[in-house]
Amino acid sequence: MTPILAESAAPRSRTRRQSFLGQIVAMPAGAIFLVFASLQIVCIVGALLYPDEFRYLSPQNLTILMKAIPVLGCLALGAGVLMIAGEFDLSIGSVYTFTAILMASLVEAGLSAFIAAPLGILAGLMIGMLNGQITLRFGLPSFIVTLGGLLFWRGAVLLYNGAVQVRFDPEPAFSSLFAGSLFGINAAFIWIILFVVGFHFLLHRHRFGNHVFATGGNRAAAEAIGINTGRVKLVAFAIAGGMAAMAGILATARVGSVQPGQGAGLELQAIAACVIGGLSLRGGRGSIIGIFLGVLLIHTITDVLLLLRAPGFYLDMFIATLIVLAAIFNHLIERRGLA
Amino acid sequence: MSRANLLELHNISKSFGALTALRNLSFHVEEGEVVGLLGDNGAGKSTTVNLISGIHKPTSGHLSVDGRKTTFTCRSDSAEAGIETIYQHTALVDSLSITRNIFMGRELTDRFGFLRQREMREIAMEVLQNAVHISGIDSPDTLVGNLSGGQKQAVAIARAVYFKKRVLLLDEPTSALSVRETEALLNQVLKLKGENVSSVLVTHNLYHAYQVCDRFVIMSHGTKVFDVQKADTTISQLTEYVVLT
Numbered sequence A: 001m002t003p004i005l006a007e008s009a010a011p012r013s014r015t016r017r018q019s020f021l022g023q024i025v026a027m028p029a030g031a032i033f034l035v036f037a038s039l040q041i042v043c044i045v046g047a048l049l050y051p052d053e054f055r056y057l058s059p060q061n062l063t064i065l066m067k068a069i070p071v072l073g074c075l076a077l078g079a080g081v082l083m084i085a086g087e088f089d090l091s092i093g094s095v096y097t098f099t100a101i102l103m104a105s106l107v108e109a110g111l112s113a114f115i116a117a118p119l120g121i122l123a124g125l126m127i128g129m130l131n132g133q134i135t136l137r138f139g140l141p142s143f144i145v146t147l148g149g150l151l152f153w154r155g156a157v158l159l160y161n162g163a164v165q166v167r168f169d170p171e172p173a174f175s176s177l178f179a180g181s182l183f184g185i186n187a188a189f190i191w192i193i194l195f196v197v198g199f200h201f202l203l204h205r206h207r208f209g210n211h212v213f214a215t216g217g218n219r220a221a222a223e224a225i226g227i228n229t230g231r232v233k234l235v236a237f238a239i240a241g242g243m244a245a246m247a248g249i250l251a252t253a254r255v256g257s258v259q260p261g262q263g264a265g266l267e268l269q270a271i272a273a274c275v276i277g278g279l280s281l282r283g284g285r286g287s288i289i290g291i292f293l294g295v296l297l298i299h300t301i302t303d304v305l306l307l308l309r310a311p312g313f314y315l316d317m318f319i320a321t322l323i324v325l326a327a328i329f330n331h332l333i334e335r336r337g338l339a
Numbered sequence B: 001m002s003r004a005n006l007l008e009l010h011n012i013s014k015s016f017g018a019l020t021a022l023r024n025l026s027f028h029v030e031e032g033e034v035v036g037l038l039g040d041n042g043a044g045k046s047t048t049v050n051l052i053s054g055i056h057k058p059t060s061g062h063l064s065v066d067g068r069k070t071t072f073t074c075r076s077d078s079a080e081a082g083i084e085t086i087y088q089h090t091a092l093v094d095s096l097s098i099t100r101n102i103f104m105g106r107e108l109t110d111r112f113g114f115l116r117q118r119e120m121r122e123i124a125m126e127v128l129q130n131a132v133h134i135s136g137i138d139s140p141d142t143l144v145g146n147l148s149g150g151q152k153q154a155v156a157i158a159r160a161v162y163f164k165k166r167v168l169l170l171d172e173p174t175s176a177l178s179v180r181e182t183e184a185l186l187n188q189v190l191k192l193k194g195e196n197v198s199s200v201l202v203t204h205n206l207y208h209a210y211q212v213c214d215r216f217v218i219m220s221h222g223t224k225v226f227d228v229q230k231a232d233t234t235i236s237q238l239t240e241y242v243v244l245t
């Protein structure tokens, strides 16, 4: 439904008299918000009408949703900031697993989780910086460099740990900090909300965010005006790696163990969430709220299909359709911006 | 050198691989002087402007500011020396608003780096109205990608005029401007000269150059072929040098 909205909004904006819907669509993340809100209304009405068949509003279901969202949320926030800066990181799924295994095995060896977790994040930051250094130093497409990273760190997990799962037994304080709950709200969900708010201010209200948008939007212009675009990109790479490690902490604290294969495909879901949320693959466009709505949308659709007992392949087909529609819609918006 | 000039280029050469864009180029800009940098397509004018802005580094030779030898390693260095540039290919980011473009890289922030958005917006509004009159822009929140070519150029001019300190480099600033906006820009250059700000104006329009410049530097194939005070030359002589060298 989004492309239709775009077409009807375009001519109106030229005459500067936009309908209410048109105004929302024109806002950053406005279109994705409309889609998300409509879906929520349909789900809530459905759940109220058929409370026994469609248990969308049941406490169990809401808890499952709140627990699932933060992991993809962290990955997508990091990947999204990097995408706005004009680069990709395909290695975050592998980095997520690698740093989680690193943390879990350090705890198993007797280290406090409060020390192991920051070490995991540090490892994520350093891997991100390494991706950035290689990409920038040799002027390579980050797509290729981080594709290498995806395979390398996946292999490193097996080298370091073998194909067995690692148990994660942190002290209780650590568990309640990342997997407990506050006022009935899941701790991981509170973390992701904090991250969304923090990233929103960093990207949309802080000098650094302005430099990220400038670097991704027009690198030559940013350079010509005195922005150190290499450094901006490097920091963005580090953020992507660090947030991958953060996702690893949240997932591991929740499950109590790490599977060596658990991160596979998550990098693509994170990029999908970003594209659905309105980020341009060329960089320079997008919003944090959009990224988060993209994550929420992916998980809501997953959840609804599970509740409807649809086979798993429907999920993939749905997400695929959504990504392509979102990409088309973004493209239309961009062309309008350049006209 | 008896008296230090504001800006001097000493025997500057610049190669891009096998191509020599500048060779042995020397000229100077005095305080409060408007210099017209003229020459055919590919003569090396933009390369010169980029070099003074710190975007390119000379292959040999050097710059000096106030008589002191200087090397600009990046754009921030030249900004620090008081140099402000309007690039031939307007250095703007389409996906950002006019305000954010004007303050790009020089954001007003609190001490934690958070943007003082209201203040920047007010200044942007004022700058847009005063520096050059820009037709048809009603809000500084408009995305630059939605502007016309001339409006974009006007935003780039407004930005440079707002941040100007000592030298303003203008690389074909009028190429997309309307007649009225061009007049406004040329008047702006003269007004800045009154405030002792120097300008280097690159243009293919000799009439515009003749209207505001005190001196002309004509380049051909990467080097200087003529350097003359306005009083000592005519438009037809300038034309001859540009066309025939």
Ligand SMILES: Nc1ncnc2c1ncn2[C@@H]1O[C@H](COP(=O)(O)OP(=O)(O)OP(=O)(O)O)[C@@H](O)[C@H]1O
Binding pocket: B016, B019, B020, B021, B039, B040, B041, B042, B043, B044, B045, B046, B047, B048, B088
């Ligand atoms: N970044 C670059 N890499 C390689 N060659 C370049 C680069 N920039 C400029 N050149 C070459 O240097 C020469 C001078 O170019 P420059 O842009 O300075 O000319 P110009 O005098 O500004 O011309 P115009 O009036 O068309 O703008 C040209 O031959 C151009 O191809």
Ligand SMILES: [Mg+2]
Binding pocket: B045, B046, B047, B088, B171
């Ligand atoms: Mg040029």
